[in-house]
Amino acid sequence: MRANQKIGLATVLSMAVILGMAAAAQQPQQTRPAQPPQYQQQPSPIALEKIAANIYQVKGGSGANCGVIIGEKEVMVIDAKMSEESAKQMLAEIAKLSPVPVRVLAFTHSDGDHVNGIAGFPADIKILAQEETKRYMDEAFTDEKQRAYLPLIKTFASGGPEYDLGGRKVQLIHFGPAHTSGDAVIFCPQEKVAFLGDLFFAGRDPLVHRHKNGNSFGLVKVLNSVLQLDAEVFLSGHAEKAARADIKALIKSIEDKQAQIEAMIAEGKSLDEIKKFYKVEDRPASPGRPQFLSLAEVIYLEFMEKQIKLKPKKT
Numbered sequence: 001m002r003a004n005q006k007i008g009l010a011t012v013l014s015m016a017v018i019l020g021m022a023a024a025a026q027q028p029q030q031t032r033p034a035q036p037p038q039y040q041q042q043p044s045p046i047a048l049e050k051i052a053a054n055i056y057q058v059k060g061g062s063g064a065n066c067g068v069i070i071g072e073k074e075v076m077v078i079d080a081k082m083s084e085e086s087a088k089q090m091l092a093e094i095a096k097l098s099p100v101p102v103r104v105l106a107f108t109h110s111d112g113d114h115v116n117g118i119a120g121f122p123a124d125i126k127i128l129a130q131e132e133t134k135r136y137m138d139e140a141f142t143d144e145k146q147r148a149y150l151p152l153i154k155t156f157a158s159g160g161p162e163y164d165l166g167g168r169k170v171q172l173i174h175f176g177p178a179h180t181s182g183d184a185v186i187f188c189p190q191e192k193v194a195f196l197g198d199l200f201f202a203g204r205d206p207l208v209h210r211h212k213n214g215n216s217f218g219l220v221k222v223l224n225s226v227l228q229l230d231a232e233v234f235l236s237g238h239a240e241k242a243a244r245a246d247i248k249a250l251i252k253s254i255e256d257k258q259a260q261i262e263a264m265i266a267e268g269k270s271l272d273e274i275k276k277f278y279k280v281e282d283r284p285a286s287p288g289r290p291q292f293l294s295l296a297e298v299i300y301l302e303f304m305e306k307q308i309k310l311k312p313k314k315t
């Protein structure tokens, strides 16, 4: 009886040890931190839309549309998606198009939905960006994995370099401050295709980031410069592919709003009245993200600054 009890106790103890070990083995999984939201949500799959011979627009995944230009020696990717995972999925899809390796990453500007997937790119990637864009990325990146790519960024100021991917030339042009102060237009002259990043929006007002020295008058100027390029197809971060007429329509809509707001200011209208007129709703600020102002607010503030500058100095 005692022997049986002993055996029974020993069996129970050893089972407890085994169960304990199993529980311990499971524990790291149970205590693993929750995945960040962008990994939890299932974004739409990456899809490549052919635009011209060896030029594609990348849709789906997380973040803004990206671009792909395939040369004989190198492939250039334009913008990096919003997460490392999404960038890797994009690169896997690009690898199905061509055996030519992705060697260059060019940024249209520094917003997170265009640059945060940088760590999904190969560790020896060449990166091209306007100098202000690199500065904003340096300010925004806190993740060490992302920061490791900063020294790889070759910057340009204005004009911008011409890059040869092998049989395919690409121009990177900074026309001046518009959506941000570091925007680059990436232009393929042979195919007449221009990647505009967030210089173009359709069906909504364009975003002008005052916190990154963007400017609505600058945006009109830059879009007019874009029309000087011998381009027919315009790709952007958040819209369908556009034509010259779409760019002209956007310029007109910004100019109309500028003229309207200038008139309202002359009539003595307040910012609140102008916002009410355009049905601008205040969106609650989210932590770690700057408040995006509406185009009407941006234009109002720009006119106010001009008035302050025009006032004669007190002697």
Ligand SMILES: [Zn+2]
Pocket: 109, 111, 179, 198
């Ligand atoms: Zn943007």
